[in-house]
Amino acid sequence: KDCMKILFLADARSIHIQRWIDFFSKRRHQVSLISLEPVGNINCEKFFIPSKIKSGFLKYFLAVPRIKQIVKKINPDLISAHFVPNYGWIGARLNRKPLVVTSWGSDILISAKKSFLHKKRAEFVLRKVDLITSDSNYLTSEIAKLKVPENKILTYPMGVSAEFLCTPKKLVAENKEVFRVISIRQLEPLYNLSLLTRAISHCLKRTNKQIEFLIGGEGSEKEFLIGEAEKLEIADKIT
Numbered sequence: 001k002d003c004m005k006i007l008f009l010a011d012a013r014s015i016h017i018q019r020w021i022d023f024f025s026k027r028r029h030q031v032s033l034i035s036l037e038p039v040g041n042i043n044c045e046k047f048f049i050p051s052k053i054k055s056g057f058l059k060y061f062l063a064v065p066r067i068k069q070i071v072k073k074i075n076p077d078l079i080s081a082h083f084v085p086n087y088g089w090i091g092a093r094l095n096r097k098p099l100v101v102t103s104w105g106s107d108i109l110i111s112a113k114k115s116f117l118h119k120k121r122a123e124f125v126l127r128k129v130d131l132i133t134s135d136s137n138y139l140t141s142e143i144a145k146l147k148v149p150e151n152k153i154l155t156y157p158m159g160v161s162a163e164f165l166c167t168p169k170k171l172v173a174e175n176k177e178v179f180r181v182i183s184i185r186q187l188e189p190l191y192n193l194s195l196l197t198r199a200i201s202h203c204l205k206r207t208n209k210q211i212e213f214l215i216g217g218e219g220s221e222k223e224f225l226i227g228e229a230e231k232l233e234i235a236d237k238i239t
Contacts, residue, residue, distance in 0.1 A: 187219025
């Protein structure tokens with residue numbers, strides 16, 4: 001169809017979801033969002049399903065009957081569910097086609113590996129999907145291990161465009177006096193900032209150029225990362 005009714009099942013607080021919705025809204029698709037998290041200033045039809053349960057799988061399990069009522073009223077052409085074990089699971093329980101589920105990484109790489117039941121839940125969702133999207137080749141390979149046919153997986157990395165990497169030479173970083181590297185991941189084990197810290201030490205040993213590193217964000221590993229930088233004697237190169 002040239003113009004579709006697209007229903008998103010997702011955490012409304014995420015900037016990624018806001019961008020997905022904005023993308024399709026600007027192309028004049030009729031977009032709706034159902035979220036169990038508070039819905040902010042998103043430019044589409046919104047449904048907030050409050051829950052007395054603050055976290056955990058039960059919160060999503062109990063929301064299914066109410067969401068089925070809303071979906072019946074909206075009657076979307078396509079359902080786009082984000083994050084396999086919660087909204088993906090809700091999408092799978094709706095028994096409506098087509099269903100696209102977007103993996104965000106940790107839902108497959110961490111959650112699905114926590115236990116036998118977590119794995120079976122992921123496999124249940126992935127059996128029901130018409131398409132699952134992945135943002136890396138590694139994530140795609142892990143999804144395939146959960147018995148998903150290759151023709152049901154769309155690998156489409158998020159990141160900078162190819163045009164950005166083909167910047168004219170006059171703008172290339174090698175002509176700058178100071179080369180700055182910025183990281184804006186949360187300081188949590190999931191994002192492996194320790195690898196970046198060790199990489200900084202490696203880079204500084206291989207060049208005489210002036211490099212500065214900015215690591216933004218908060219998290220449980222902040223003090224550990226500061227200590228690691230001090231041990232590697234690179235703390236003065238990192239803000």
